[in-house]
Structures are given as structure tokens and as C-alpha cells.
Amino acid sequence: MLRGQVVRELRADASIIAMSAQQTNSLPVSELSGQESKDGIVIQAQDLHKIYHLGETQVHALRGVNLEIRRGEFVAIMGASGSGKSTFMNILGCLDKPSSGRYLLEGTDVSGLEKRQLAGIRNRKIGFVFQGFNLLARTTALENTELPTLYARIDKAERHQRAVEALKMVGLGDRIDHFPSQLSGGQQQRVAIARALVNRPSILLADEPTGNLDSRTSVEVMEIFQSLNDKGLTIILVTHEHDIAQFSKRSIIFRDGKIRRDEDISYRARAAEALKSMPTLED
Amino acid sequence: MDLLSTLRIAFRALARNKMRSTLTMLGIIIGVGAVIAMVGIGQGADQTVQRQIANLGSNMLFVSSGSVNRGGLNLGWGATKTLVREDVAAMVKECAAVAAAAPGTQTSAQVVYENDNWGTRITGTTPEYFEIRTWPFQSGAGFGEDDVTTAANVAVIGDTVRKNLFATTEPVGKTIRIGNLPFKVVGVLVAKGQSPAMSEDQDDTIIVPLTTLQKKITGQPWLRFVMVSAKSRSGSYAAQQQIEALLRDRHRIRPERGDDFTVRNLADMADLASEASKVMTGLLASIAGVSLLVGGIGIMNIMLVSVTERTREIGVRMAIGATEGDVQQQFLIEAVVMSLIGGGVGIAVGVAASLLIASTAGWPILVSGEAIAGAAAIAMAIGIFFGFYPARKAARLDPIEALRYE
Numbered sequence: 001m002l003r004g005q006v007v008r009e010l011r012a013d014a015s016i017i018a019m020s021a022q023q024t025n026s027l028p029v030s031e032l033s034g035q036e037s038k039d040g041i042v043i044q045a046q047d048l049h050k051i052y053h054l055g056e057t058q059v060h061a062l063r064g065v066n067l068e069i070r071r072g073e074f075v076a077i078m079g080a081s082g083s084g085k086s087t088f089m090n091i092l093g094c095l096d097k098p099s100s101g102r103y104l105l106e107g108t109d110v111s112g113l114e115k116r117q118l119a120g121i122r123n124r125k126i127g128f129v130f131q132g133f134n135l136l137a138r139t140t141a142l143e144n145t146e147l148p149t150l151y152a153r154i155d156k157a158e159r160h161q162r163a164v165e166a167l168k169m170v171g172l173g174d175r176i177d178h179f180p181s182q183l184s185g186g187q188q189q190r191v192a193i194a195r196a197l198v199n200r201p202s203i204l205l206a207d208e209p210t211g212n213l214d215s216r217t218s219v220e221v222m223e224i225f226q227s228l229n230d231k232g233l234t235i236i237l238v239t240h241e242h243d244i245a246q247f248s249k250r251s252i253i254f255r256d257g258k259i260r261r262d263e264d265i266s267y268r269a270r271a272a273e274a275l276k277s278m279p280t281l282e283d
Numbered sequence: 284m285d286l287l288s289t290l291r292i293a294f295r296a297l298a299r300n301k302m303r304s305t306l307t308m309l310g311i312i313i314g315v316g317a318v319i320a321m322v323g324i325g326q327g328a329d330q331t332v333q334r335q336i337a338n339l340g341s342n343m344l345f346v347s348s349g350s351v352n353r354g355g356l357n358l359g360w361g362a363t364k365t366l367v368r369e370d371v372a373a374m375v376k377e378c379a380a381v382a383a384a385a386p387g388t389q390t391s392a393q394v395v396y397e398n399d400n401w402g403t404r405i406t407g408t409t410p411e412y413f414e415i416r417t418w419p420f421q422s423g424a425g426f427g428e429d430d431v432t433t434a435a436n437v438a439v440i441g442d443t444v445r446k447n448l449f450a451t452t453e454p455v456g457k458t459i460r461i462g463n464l465p466f467k468v469v470g471v472l473v474a475k476g477q478s479p480a481m482s483e484d485q486d487d488t489i490i491v492p493l494t495t496l497q498k499k500i501t502g503q504p505w506l507r508f509v510m511v512s513a514k515s516r517s518g519s520y521a522a523q524q525q526i527e528a529l530l531r532d533r534h535r536i537r538p539e540r541g542d543d544f545t546v547r548n549l550a551d552m553a554d555l556a557s558e559a560s561k562v563m564t565g566l567l568a569s570i571a572g573v574s575l576l577v578g579g580i581g582i583m584n585i586m587l588v589s590v591t592e593r594t595r596e597i598g599v600r601m602a603i604g605a606t607e608g609d610v611q612q613q614f615l616i617e618a619v620v621m622s623l624i625g626g627g628v629g630i631a632v633g634v635a636a637s638l639l640i641a642s643t644a645g646w647p648i649l650v651s652g653e654a655i656a657g658a659a660a661i662a663m664a665i666g667i668f669f670g671f672y673p674a675r676k677a678a679r680l681d682p683i684e685a686l687r688y689e
Contacts (some may be wrong), residue, residue, distance in 0.1 A: 064372060064620020090683050095602060095682045095683050095686075096683055097600075115606070116447060116606050116608070117608070119601065119604055119605060119606040119607075119609075120604065120606070122601075122603065122604045123603060123605075124604070128602045128603060130599075130686065134595065134598075134599040134686070136599070137296065137299075137595060138299060147600070147603055148603045148604050149334070149607060150284045150288050151284055151600075151603065151604040151605050151606075152604065153284070155286065160474075192684075194601065196603075199604070207677070
């Protein structure tokens, strides 16, 4: 039902504005995101179904999802648990394959690729940010950030340079030699974001990135996301907090394995503004 | 991921659980150490036996008179009377591979010097005997060809006899009594020790001219044995065949009858002894190998624990682009690093243990380069073999499940 609702029109004005928006100190926009298909569509999901077989019973986690996400979008995916949003995120992140339907990432159908090829796509085209940060313990911020470049077999000098740049981008240029245990939750999440950015992915997938953070730190993380998005990075965010979703540009709500609502955020909050009105707890 | 980075990650992972890694390595350390020490003991024993056999004489063959079976009564070795001095002369003359031969006969008798007496083996032979057995003198000299011709009452004594009869005095020039006959001691042989092939104390002997023993003591004109030296070690088989053919011919043995003599080749004995010590080495090494196996299982066990503990890490690595191969390599390298460090320390422990055993127990121990290289290779193989399954298990994890793992 209501599939037509899903198809969106090109918001040319929005992406042009995003691209020309404040280019600050670090990487130029073109380096933040990979190539895209001609019409600017990064993600194209066509009638995705996912069925899990749990012994005798079958769980229909996705029941025909159609979605297009264009370059430079900032999408918040919401929904109750069991709504299929996690399954959808796993497929978007190439961690899982749909049972049927097609998923095109930058115009390439990745639903039929082998595990090895999917690992390569995760490595180069997708940046992951998790709820639990998932940094390696007793490994410095720099080494954690470097990790994806190791798997990309990038040479040592460039690895170092890219990791330092990515850490600077998230405002941790002065903490590259700190271990996760020496960093606050917000700082750890910023290291995780730097790690997600280091291979210059096409999309950033964030799964409840603020779930383990207090409200002020959550907004700080959203500020980083907004500034990255302003520089042209496509971000897809899974959250169940409406406050957090308000910082994105478009919200998609899942229910029963389908997209129920897909709409632009009318009153988009700026994290930088929100921070000014929030009480400073630490530092 | 390149090997250097993988190695760094492996070392870091092992350093994270120092106690656990050390205990796991201990299994390999003990296993490799035990293998090195056991192989060392076995090879040392082999070398000792070989040296002792070489000690018997150079390229030596031992011809003894055969057994007779007369009316169902087997009289045992040395009972035939067919082996005589003329056979010996013929051997030297006609057998091309034979360098020298010394006839001999033997009996045992009580020997007396002043207040001491000692029961020992009396060997009658010719001067060639000392050369064939490459047996030098610690004092005095051997008897000559004249002494054999004249059946002189002269004697050469072994070191054990010297110890028992001449504890404090110099034997050369003294007179001892064998049975009722007085013999002048002309020489004392250096100690040769226990004979491995004949399992007797080689030094517990008195050597007198052949004719003296035959005519004055035993009254038997035939020989019990002939010591033969071949011209070369490789020629000892040829010598054996030539002697056998010659003796059959001289003793007129019909083709369908068995030999009335036996030729034993020291090269054969050396091979036999070597075979025996190889079996022993193999046995010791395989017992030690069991502990190596247990050590390997220990590695597998700890790697499985490690994979379970680090499920989330594996999930993260896969999410950011590690392939199955990357993950497998990481855990495999970790297991191999652990087994190689264990192997390295184990080699040191094994060498140290060998030295300790050698100095305390006084066993000859030979730690060869091959044993060390072999142990290192085995340690590596164990790491790969026992690390493979856990690494495979890690690589096969579903990234989604792994990321969700608490």
C-alpha cells in the first residue's frame, strides 16, 4: 500500500545549498563522498523482502520496502522494535542480504554480491557508527580510526594522514594518542565517527548513535553529523528519539516491515543552536 | 590486511591476557622441551653405541667356530674343532678384502699375584690381535711373533685385571700365576669398557700367545674365533662373503650342509644397535609428542575462548570491511605466534634440560640442529593445525549476530 508515497522528488535546491554550505578547515566535499549515479541517487531499494526462518516459524521482517535516498540527504529512520528498521539498516549496510528485491548502492546492485565483495563495499562505501561505540580497547584513537584503512590495504603514510584528518574533523585532533578508556562517551563516539569517515564512504550509517549518551553529548554528536552533512555527506540515522530525529532532514517511520511515513522535517533543529540553550554540565 | 599489522594485533591480543597466554604457551614449552630432551637422549645413546662399536676394532669381522648337532645334542657355539690356524693364514693370503686376521681361543682361569687372586678370561692369540682391535697399551707392550712361536709364558693384562691384582704396584715385569704356570706381565692394555655388542667387560681379560694357551693350558689345537679386519668399512661385506666361501671350501662343506662357523660383521652390529636406539628415540619422542599434542589442544581451547570473548570485536571488524580471510588470518596468526613463542622457549628449555640431565645423570646427550629445526617446525604446524578451527569459527561468524553479542 501507499508505495507512491515513498517515491520522492529531487530536491535540487536543498543539495546545492548543502554543497555550498560552510566549508571549514578539513577535507573538501568531493573527498567526503564517493562517486554517485548520474541522477544523484545513492541508495535505491526496490521491493525489499526479508524472511527469517526460525525453526518452524517464518518471520517476515521486511514486506516490500521501496526507498530512494539521494546524495547529501540526512535521513532518520524510526520505528518500534520489530518494525523492520534494524533489518533494513543491516541490508543497507551490506551486512545482510534481502530475501527478494533489489538494493542498488550508487547504481550497483549489491544484493547478489558474494560475502567477500560485500566486505569490500562495507569497507569503502559505508561508514558505520554504533550505539555502543565499539572501539577496540587498549588501542589508541588513531589506531582505532586507522582500522578500516588497514583492511583497504592503504599504505602506511596515507593511513596515518587520513586517520589524523578524520580525527581533526570530529574535533579530536589533540587526542589521537588517547585510549578509549581515557575518553568520555561523547569523545569515544566521535572516534567511532572518525573511523567511519576514514575511508571516505558514500554513506554514513548510524545505528542509535546517541543511545548510550546523555542529552547534551547526544546533541554534540548530532552537531557533528549536521556539519558533516552540510559538507555533502549522506547520513542515515536509526533512532527512536524524536528529539534526535529533529536534527535530520527527512524522517522515515517503519511499522510491520513496511515504510509507514516518509516526510521532510519541517522545523529542522540546528544542533549548534540547541547547544547554546543547554546547560553545560562538564568541562 | 598486511602481515605486519596482523602480527602487531596478534601480539597486542596476547599481551592483553599475559597470564592466560603464558599458561597456554607452557603446554607447548613443555612439549617442545620434552621432545628436544628425549630426542637428545636417544641420539646421544645412539652415538655412544656407535662409538663403542667402533671401539671394538676397525672394520672388524668376528669369525667363530660353529655349533655341532651330534645325535640331537647341540653343543653350542665354538664346539666344532674345524677352525684352525691354517684357515687364518689362508684368509689373509686369499681373501682380497681382508687386511689382517688374528686367530684366537679362550678359556677362563684363576689368576694369582702375591696375596690377590682373580678369576678371568684368558685369550690366546697372535700380535695382530692388538692392531685389529686398535687397542693400545697404557704401559709395556704386546708380545711378539717369537713368543707365539716359542709358546712363551708372557701375558698382557686388561685394565680390570690390573685393578684387581695390581692396585698399587706397576704390573709390567711382575710375574703372575695362571693355573699352575708362572707368566711374566709384559704389557697393560688401556681400558676399553663394556662391550655393547658382546655385553661383557672387555678389560676383564688376560691375553697370552695362542700357542701357550693351546699347548700349556687348554690342550686344544683348534680355534674358537678369528678376529679379522677388512681393508675398509665398505669392504667388510665383501670380506665376509670371501671368508665364508673360503672356509666352506677349506672345510669341504657340501652345498646342502650349513656352515660350521659363523661370521659376524661389526657393521651389521652397528646397524642393529643403531636400529635399536632409533626405536628408543622414537618411543621417547612420541611420549613427549603426546604432551605437545596436549599443548596444541590447550591452544585450541584458549583460541576458542578468545573468539567467543571477542565476538563483538570480530563483528566490528567485519562491519568496517574485514573479509572472512582477514579475520581467519588474524586468529590463525595469533595461534601461530603463541605456538612459535612457546616453541622458541621450549627449545631453550629442552636444551637446558638436556645439559642438566647430561651433567647430573651423566648420560650422553646430543642436541642436534635437526631436532631444533624439527621442533620449531612442529610448533608452527601445531599453531596452524590447532588454530585453524577457532580461526575458521571466527571467520564464519555472522557480523550482525556478532555485533549484537553481549
